Amino acid sequence: MKTLERIDIDRRFCKGCLLCREVCQYEVLEPGKERSDLDHLMPWPARPENCKLCRLCELNCPDMAISVVVKEGGKGTT
């Protein structure tokens, strides 16, 4: 079974458009207080336990800043 290891948001490229929060159906991402290198407020993975690995946030990030890192393990691993 695949599980979420972490959601990386690259602070060099994030422009704080929050499209990732808009497309996420499970409210994983929330607006944060930290600023990126481009001086925009970055989102942060507030509820990573909700993540279903649909990767919509990664696919809809216009700056290609998000990457969903998956770890293999648990039941059903070949």
Place this chain on the structure above:
Amino acid sequence: MNPLGEKYLRKNFLPFHFCPGCGDGIIIQAFLRAVDELGIIDDLAMTAGIGCSAWIPVYMHADVLKILHGRAIPAAIGLKATKPSRKVVVFTGDGDGLAIGGNHFLHAARRNIEMLVVVVNNQIYSMTGGQVAPSTRVGSRTQTTPYGNLEKPLDACKVGTACGATFVSRWSTTHSRELTRSFKKALGHKGFSLIEVMSQCPVQTGRYILGSGSPAFNLKWLKENCQVVKSPAEHDEVESAGKIPLGDFLQIQRPEFIEEILKMNERVKAEAKGGEG
């Protein structure tokens, strides 16, 4: 950063110059995903005109030609004629491809030259400050139509179909998986392929036409106003309801122009030889 970006983007050009929430970055990612799955990055040759969407190929580690405004398709025709083995892709916007380069678009579709034309439609001239474009919807207030637009918008997919394109599809930036699948189909298709991508522009379309400059609002508007259709009857129904139909509309086979020219060359040479003997 996204692993695709690590692999295929020019690092010294980053970050993207697009505004926050622009759809062009989503299209780059969908295109790179399709190219990655097909493994054809070394065969790509891309051309682009002027406009925000014409900056899309510049960020990729592949061969790119930047051309005069609207003249991306003629350059692509020349490229394809001299190097028929390359996969030629044209990135163009609604103003660049349908207004200034509209004539070239019609005739490339008519000749059925093997290339992929990606028309990024954000319903306005964004880079120049929000003037009315051929794809602007009726009643929209822009910088040059402050009391509402009276002109009927041009439907790129219908124009392409009427002129003889052999692969026609339309997706929006909210359907990036379907868009990737469509890119893969079109890159393997022999003939003129047209993919229209409905994209959001929070800064111009959002602020002046839709009423909010928030990227999330613009994406939600696209989600609510686009509908995937399966049949032509459904297409007309969705269109008459004022929504934008999405889907793979057409995929047929027709003799390809460059192939036919090479065949004709051989034939004429053989005939000339026969005449001498």
